[in-house]
Amino acid sequence: MALTSKLQMGDSVSDAQFRQFRIFNEVDLKRIRPLLNQCRKEQLKAGDVMLRPEFGNSCMYLLLSGRVAVSLESLDASPLLELGSGECIGEMSVFDGRNPSAYVKAVEPCEVLVIESDTLWLLIDSSHSLCRNLLYFLSNRLRSGNDIVVVSKSREKEQEHAANVDALTGVNNRRWLLDMIETLHGQALLEQMPMAVLMLDVDHFKRFNDTYGHKSGDLVLQMVARTMRKSLRPSDMLARYGGEEFVVLLPRTPAKQARAVAERLRKAVERCQITAEQGQELPSVTISVGVSPLADNETIETAIELADQALYQAKHNGRNRIEIRP
Numbered sequence: 001m002a003l004t005s006k007l008q009m010g011d012s013v014s015d016a017q018f019r020q021f022r023i024f025n026e027v028d029l030k031r032i033r034p035l036l037n038q039c040r041k042e043q044l045k046a047g048d049v050m051l052r053p054e055f056g057n058s059c060m061y062l063l064l065s066g067r068v069a070v071s072l073e074s075l076d077a078s079p080l081l082e083l084g085s086g087e088c089i090g091e092m093s094v095f096d097g098r099n100p101s102a103y104v105k106a107v108e109p110c111e112v113l114v115i116e117s118d119t120l121w122l123l124i125d126s127s128h129s130l131c132r133n134l135l136y137f138l139s140n141r142l143r144s145g146n147d148i149v150v151v152s153k154s155r156e157k158e159q160e161h162a163a164n165v166d167a168l169t170g171v172n173n174r175r176w177l178l179d180m181i182e183t184l185h186g187q188a189l190l191e192q193m194p195m196a197v198l199m200l201d202v203d204h205f206k207r208f209n210d211t212y213g214h215k216s217g218d219l220v221l222q223m224v225a226r227t228m229r230k231s232l233r234p235s236d237m238l239a240r241y242g243g244e245e246f247v248v249l250l251p252r253t254p255a256k257q258a259r260a261v262a263e264r265l266r267k268a269v270e271r272c273q274i275t276a277e278q279g280q281e282l283p284s285v286t287i288s289v290g291v292s293p294l295a296d297n298e299t300i301e302t303a304i305e306l307a308d309q310a311l312y313q314a315k316h317n318g319r320n321r322i323e324i325r326p
């Protein structure tokens with residue numbers, strides 16, 4: 001620790017000052033005074049480092065004034081928490097003999113009482129109350145550690161969700177679909193179950209965007225996604241594949257049924273009304289659908305390609321229709 005003081009001892013800290021700190025709650029100060037007087041007092045400048053995991057530590061620091069920041073990954077990482085006067089620092093490494101688990105750095109000028117490990121153990125032997133107060137501090141550390149785990153887990157979940165979900169429509173994205181395809185191939189279930197792929201695309205969407213604006217176009221994509229989601233079974237896998245293109249994987253669905261699903265989706269979209277942000281009614285849109293039941297020993301990737309070709313055929317044959325792959 002980079003310290004800047006001339007030597008001052010614990011006897012320069014009054015009982016009244018010690019009494020403000022949780023660690024001395026109900027502690028007979030008279031009894032432990034001689035031990036406290038042996039501890040030295042140190043001053044830290046803002047930026048001085050008290051603890052770092054790379055170096056061992058044999059003291060507990062009682063923060064008499066000022067604030068310190070605690071960070072995990074590095075000294076410059078954004079701090080997990082700040083500690084103020086009355087807090088104990090470094091006690092865990094005294095108790096378990098291991099290096100500190102975090103970086104601790106002064107964020108403003110601080111004054112600390114440095115309690116060497118031998119003295120700390122003597123203090124513990126001398127006062128049950130102090131021991132109880134230390135348990136309180138350790139429990140708090142454990143709790144804040146648990147809170148941090150909960151927060152970081154939920155952040156992880158949010159990031160995972162964002163990586164797999166299309167922000168505009170709320171349905172899964174292409175990346176999710178590709179991962180899912182890999183999983184399905186990995187499970188080798190495809191050989192035993194009929195599966196079909198649908199590829200759908202909004203008709204004349206460029207014209208719609210050009211006429212009613214990109215924002216209205218976004219509303220259309222949201223409506224199409226919502227309508228499809230409502231019309232599909234929970235086990236069907238819908239993903240936004242590209243701009244105005246969606247792919248649906250239909251597990252356990254033979255060709256005839258896949259065709260019926262495609263037709264149901266086409267009709268559902270055609271019936272939908274879309275209202276612009278300003279409340280103006282927009283014309284309904286249609287979709288074209290390419291249907292590709294999975295042939296024996298065929299990969300889903302190949303089925304998607306063939307669904308795309310069927311979609312192209314549907315466009316060519318007049319749009320607002322479905323076509324089955326050859």
Ligand SMILES: Nc1nc2c(ncn2[C@@H]2O[C@H](COP(=O)(O)OP(=O)(O)OP(=O)(O)O)[C@@H](O)[C@H]2O)c(=O)[nH]1
Binds near residue numbers: 168201214215243244
């Ligand atoms: N509003 C909006 N438009 C998008 C989005 N992604 C892609 N597009 C638009 O979708 C349009 C697709 O146009 P094209 O590929 O020419 O197809 P199309 O006009 O639908 O014609 P057909 O598919 O042949 O019926 C382009 O104008 C893209 O800018 C999006 O997220 N929001």
